[in-house]
Amino acid sequence: MKHLKLLTNPLNDENPITVQVLGICSVLAVTVQMKPAIVMAVSVIVVTALSNLIISLLRATIPPRIRIIIQLVVIAFLVILVDQILKAFLYDVSKKLSVFVGLIITNCILMGRLEAFAMNNRPWESFLDGIGNGAGYGIILIALSTIRELFGSGSLLGYQVIPEGLYKLGYVDNGMMILPPMALITVGIMIWVQRGYNKKLIEK
Amino acid sequence: MKSLRRYIDRIKPHFEKGGKFEKLQSTFEGFETFLFVPDRVTTSGSHIRDSIDMKRTMIVVVIALLPALLFGMYNSGYQHFLATGDTRPFWPVLGYGFMQVFPLIVVSYVTGLTIEFIFAQIRGHEINEGFLVSGMLIPLVMPVDVPLWMVAVSTAFAVIIGKEVFGGSGMNVLNPALTARAFLFFAYPAEMTGDQVWIAGMKQGTGIPDGYSGSTALGELAQNLTGRIPADLDSFLGFIPGSVGETSKLAILIGAFILIYTGVGSWKIILSVFAGGLFMGLVFNAFAANEYMALPAYKHFLLGGFAFGAVFMATDPVTASQTETGKWIYGILTGMLAILIRVLNPAYPEGMMLAILLMNVFAPLIDYYVVESNVKRRLKRLKRSRMVEEGKHNPE
Numbered sequence: 168m169k170h171l172k173l174l175t176n177p178l179n180d181e182n183p184i185t186v187q188v189l190g191i192c193s194v195l196a197v198t199v200q201m202k203p204a205i206v207m208a209v210s211v212i213v214v215t216a217l218s219n220l221i222i223s224l225l226r227a228t229i230p231p232r233i234r235i236i237i238q239l240v241v242i243a244f245l246v247i248l249v250d251q252i253l254k255a256f257l258y259d260v261s262k263k264l265s266v267f268v269g270l271i272i273t274n275c276i277l278m279g280r281l282e283a284f285a286m287n288n289r290p291w292e293s294f295l296d297g298i299g300n301g302a303g304y305g306i307i308l309i310a311l312s313t314i315r316e317l318f319g320s321g322s323l324l325g326y327q328v329i330p331e332g333l334y335k336l337g338y339v340d341n342g343m344m345i346l347p348p349m350a351l352i353t354v355g356i357m358i359w360v361q362r363g364y365n366k367k368l369i370e371k
Numbered sequence: 372m373k374s375l376r377r378y379i380d381r382i383k384p385h386f387e388k389g390g391k392f393e394k395l396q397s398t399f400e401g402f403e404t405f406l407f408v409p410d411r412v413t414t415s416g417s418h419i420r421d422s423i424d425m426k427r428t429m430i431v432v433v434i435a436l437l438p439a440l441l442f443g444m445y446n447s448g449y450q451h452f453l454a455t456g457d458t459r460p461f462w463p464v465l466g467y468g469f470m471q472v473f474p475l476i477v478v479s480y481v482t483g484l485t486i487e488f489i490f491a492q493i494r495g496h497e498i499n500e501g502f503l504v505s506g507m508l509i510p511l512v513m514p515v516d517v518p519l520w521m522v523a524v525s526t527a528f529a530v531i532i533g534k535e536v537f538g539g540s541g542m543n544v545l546n547p548a549l550t551a552r553a554f555l556f557f558a559y560p561a562e563m564t565g566d567q568v569w570i571a572g573m574k575q576g577t578g579i580p581d582g583y584s585g586s587t588a589l590g591e592l593a594q595n596l597t598g599r600i601p602a603d604l605d606s607f608l609g610f611i612p613g614s615v616g617e618t619s620k621l622a623i624l625i626g627a628f629i630l631i632y633t634g635v636g637s638w639k640i641i642l643s644v645f646a647g648g649l650f651m652g653l654v655f656n657a658f659a660a661n662e663y664m665a666l667p668a669y670k671h672f673l674l675g676g677f678a679f680g681a682v683f684m685a686t687d688p689v690t691a692s693q694t695e696t697g698k699w700i701y702g703i704l705t706g707m708l709a710i711l712i713r714v715l716n717p718a719y720p721e722g723m724m725l726a727i728l729l730m731n732v733f734a735p736l737i738d739y740y741v742v743e744s745n746v747k748r749r750l751k752r753l754k755r756s757r758m759v760e761e762g763k764h765n766p767e
Contacts, residue, residue: 337518343558352532359536 173295177303180367184307185358189275193267194308194354195347201324203263204312206253208305212298214245214271215280219297221245222285229286238281239272246271276304307357314353319344428635429503435629435636436507436683438622443615444468447515450612468515472615475510478519482526483509490535501540501547501689502530508548508683511616512676512724513555521559525551545731546690549724556724606673617679620672627682636686639695640702644681647706648672655714663714671710680723681706690731694741701737705730 183189197207221241222229229237250268253261261268271277280300285293316322318341321329329338343349362368445461448468452459459467483502491498509526533550534543605611609619617623630636652668659665672678685691685705692701705726712722719725 337520339518339521339559339561341524341558342560343554346557348557355536356532 170292170295173292174299174302177296177299178306179303179361179365182303182307182361183276183279183300184304184354185361186368187276187279189279190304191351191354193270193274194304194311195350197264197267198308198312198315198350199319199345200263200316201309201312203260204308205305206257206260207264207267208301208308210249210253210268211271211274211276211304212301213249214242215277215301215304216294216297217245218242218277219280219285219293220290222281223288223290223293226286234286235278238278242277242281243272276300307354310357311350311353315344315350319349429501431629431633431635432504432683433507435626436504436511436616438625439616439619439679439683440472440507440511442609442619442622443511443617444472446609446611446618447471447615449610471515472510474519475513475515475517475522475615476507478522479509479526480506482523483530486527486530486535490539496539501534501543505529505547505551508616509551511683512548512552512614512679515615517555521555525554525558528554541689543689544735545728546684546687549684549728549731552724553728603670603673614676614679617676620678623678623682630682630686636682637688637691637698639698640686640691641681643699643702644685644706644709645672647703647708648677648681648710649706650703651707651710655710666714671713675713675721676723677709680709680727684723684727685730690734692734692737692741694738697734697737697741700741701730701734704733 177183181187184191184194193207198204218238218241222238225237225241246269249271250261253264253268280297284296288296313323316324317328321327321334321340329340341349344353445465445468448459448464448466448471451467451471452464480502483506487498487502490496506526509522509529513522529547529551533545533547534540537543606618607620609622611618627636627641631638631641648671649668652666652671655664655666656668681702685702692698708726708729709722712719712725716722
């Protein structure tokens with residue numbers, strides 16, 4: 168039960184993006200289309216889960232004064248691994264994601280989880296927490312990219328969804344959806360909707 | 372009138388607490404105060420009591436907009452028939468323009484007011500009056516030819532994201548009408564960039580010869596061509612293509628007089644926007660490195676939406692600076708930025724919209740520093756007078 172909470176809490180009540188507002192930068196950058204967003208989501212899940220696990224295993228031996236640099240080394244190692252794998256097997260997506268895979272290193276969600284959770288919890292819990300937080304990030308990424316690709320390019324996963332007939336009637340794709348400001352506004356609307364039904368999140 | 376009042380009084384109890392239509396209270400209230408001046412007045416505190424309420428203020432702005440609107444209708448028809456090469460008498464021209472512009476107004480009001488009503492009901496607030504003006508401004512800053520669904524989408528965006536998110540009329544940071552236009556500008560750039568002239572009926576190709584379409588005067592200037600700048604008199608009277616309401620500077624001037632005379636619009640802002648624009652224009656004239664820079668400063672006022680923005684958009688009491696000194700700073704910066712964007716950024720041939728939106732964001736900051744400096748000055752004065760007092764007492 169407690170373990171399940173580790174997985175599900177970050178999806179809603181403690182969502183890294185809509186509640187803690189971390190990692191917004193990459194959210195705006197990689198969500199123009201669904202495919203890169205999904206790849207990005209999976210990469211982040213892998214990196215959060217494994218880095219949480221490794222740091223949790225090492226936590227007793229890490230001297231507190233240099234813990235940040237050790238956390239960074241672990242994250243950087245994993246990110247480079249993910250980056251190389253993407254380059255080898257998903258070259259076109261990896262090109263679209265460009266620097267943003269590398270920038271997972273600076274994603275606040277990772278450092279936040281390592282500092283707040285993995286440093287004082289056992290490996291299994293830390294691993295689950297990593298997957299949960301990565302998934303919380305991924306869910307928003309995928310939802311956002313669905314909206315942006317559908318209204319911005321009229322397609323989903325690269326396949327045309329909005330029928331040709333509608334374009335002939337005068338429908339035009341919304342160019343603002345492709346621009347980062349609209350991504351930020353859409354995240355804002357998501358936060359709004361989430362707070363609309365999740366009463367726990369409303370500050371007094 | 373009396374019977375209407377009596378009817379409203381009769382159905383009123385149904386809408387009050389415990390009545391049959393309790394849920395629709397704010398809708399009812401909105402209609403009642405729209406028709407009659409509310410009977411409630413402030414009862415406590417040191418408020419100035421005036422018979423004018425928000426709805427009456429807004430109506431003044433709508434009246435001030437009427438000349439620009441009527442002329443915009445006529446000009447839409449005039450430009451259309453000019454392009455097709457027909458000559459028609461006055462009334463059919465106005466009629467054609469009316470048929471083009473009227474749907475824009477209807478769509479803007481219906482979309483905006485529907486959203487306002489829904490939000491008012493959900494929140495249990497009164498209905499915000501602000502949209503009475505925004506709903507009229509939105510069609511006036513649109514190209515005549517814009518598809519109606521785009522008007523609806525951008526109006527919805529402006530009302531929800533530009534206004535309701537911040538808490539409704541009076542809380543918004545950005546001018547709603549300009550937010551709608553900016554949304555259209557960035558979301559559907561093909562319709563809005565302004566590098567093509569806007570003439571009603573051009574897209575359907577109804578008898579307008581190919582090749583008539585061309586760049587707007589400002590778009591040409593951005594590419595260093597001076598071929599299409601209209602004569603001063605034409606652009607003053609408004610017989611040039613453009614957004615519905617922006618073309619006739621004469622009609623805008625009439626509107627400006629109404630706003631200033633009734634005290635609804637701030638003359639300080641209007642004047643300082645023009646002053647800022649003139650200053651920037653003269654600065655560019657001094658360099659005159661290209662055709663756009665060399666354009667005589669006063670011509671900037673006659674082209675594009677500069678005058679319309681200065682009179683109707685920059686003066687929006689909610690989004691402009693509130694302090695008197697702040698109004699000067701806000702206005703001058705708006706005017707300067709508008710010309711700066713126009714001349715230096717070829718991607719945005721029209722700078723007024725972006726300049727006003729940017730200054731809307733800065734208005735609260737300007738106010739903050741104006742108030743702060745005032746506080747500081749008065750504190751210093753107090754200190755000095757104390758020192759003088761002490762100085763008097765000391766020798767004795």
